[in-house]
Amino acid sequence: MRFVSYRRDGELYHGRLAGDQLESGVIELGPGDLLSVLEGEGLAAAGQRPGPERSAAELTLTAPLLRPPKLLAVAANYADHIKEGGGTPMNPARATPRLFLKPSTAITGPYDPITLPKISTRNDWEVELAVVIGERCRDVPVDRALDVVAGYLTANDVSARSIEPGFERDEEHAHPFFDWLLGxxxxxxxxxxxxxxxxxxxxxxxxxxxxLEVDGTVRQQGSTKDMIFGVAELIAFASSVMTLEPGDVIETGTPDGTGVAIGVFLRPGEVMTARVGNLGEQRTPIES
Structure with missing residues (x-):
């Protein structure tokens, strides 16, 4: 099944697709985004409930989850992406996933424009598979990790590759890691x-x-089979550090083909198109 969150008549609702695509219409299930379903009855039960059918023309899609309990992401999880940045791929037997958090204010819908921040002139793309957790869990073993997954999303971990505050910083206060994180x-x-x-x-x-394409030019093309740490390993590790909750989102890393590797960055007027498997396509216009 495919679930969506959307605005209709100025209010936020959630529902499930009547078919495989939005054009087939949506069975409306209630107010708010999908977090209430994940924290309550779950997607399987919600998929059996009846509801009024809405046409695609009535709806404006939002992100399926606007304020998940946590938006986790993973850095350096594809060997070729590490290599294109000049690094050495890690040995998963002697390393752990590099987790970081993104704020919920970074979340936007699949067709919403992005306004480039004033803090950077070097903004980049990163198509990723995102995983949505379906149950509260801690210390999940790898062999059970996929059992706690509610579903999957197409994601784009857009990244500012420079931080330009408008004045010269003291060297000790321009730490590369924190600039990377701010980006x-x-x-x-x-x-x-x-x-x-x-x-x-x-x-x-x-x-x-x-x-991932920018104005029709393919910039990234890869496969999740090339992850250094697979989805199950990422969930198992994350749950060893923190409690995972229904609605948590984990972005699982990006393959090679990022703009920073070739010195090409997003410009106003361009459109990013991102897709992951059969999870649906995003179209993101870039604004100044």
């Missing part, structure tokens, strides 16, 4: 959706194609 946080830098696709429709999350 993940601007408003709109986490497009999610269009659909939350239930886990049963994704039999193998390690066999999904990832593609």
């Amino acid at each position: 993940k946080w601007p408003d709109g830098f986490a497009p999610l959706g269009p659909y939350l696709v239930t886990a049963d429709e994704v039999p193998d999350p390690q066999d999904l194609e990832l593609v």
Whole structure:
């Protein structure tokens, strides 16, 4: 099943698609986004409930989850992406996933424009598979980790590759790690959706194609099979550090093909298109 959150008549609602695409219409299930379903009855039960049918023309899609309990992301999880940045791929037997958090204010809808931040002139794309947690859990073993997944999303971990505050900083106060982290946080830098696709429709999350285009030019094309740490390993590790909750989102890293590797960055007027497997396509216009 495919679930969506959307605005209709100025109010926020959630529902499930009547078919495979938005054009088939939406069975409206209630007010608010999908977090209430994940924290309550769950997607399977919600998929059986009746509701009024709405046409696509009535709706404006938002991100399926606007304020998840946590938006986690993973850095350096594809070997070729590490290599294109001049680094050495890690050995997963002797390393742990590099987790970081993005603020919920970074979340935006699958077709919403992004306004480039004043703090940077070097803004980049990163298409990613995102995982949505369906149950509260801690210390989940790898062999059970996929059981706690409610579904999957197309995601784009948009990143500012420079921080330009408008004045010269003292060298000791221009730390590369914190600049890198700040570059993940601007408003709109986490497009999610269009659909939350239930886990049963994704039999193998390690066999999904990832593609990102800018104005029709393919910039990234890879596969989730090339992750250093797979979805199950990421969930197991994250749950060893913190309690995972229904509605938590984990962005799982990006393949090679980022703009920073070739010195090409997003410009106003361009449009990013991102897709992951059969999870639906995003179209993100860039504004100054």
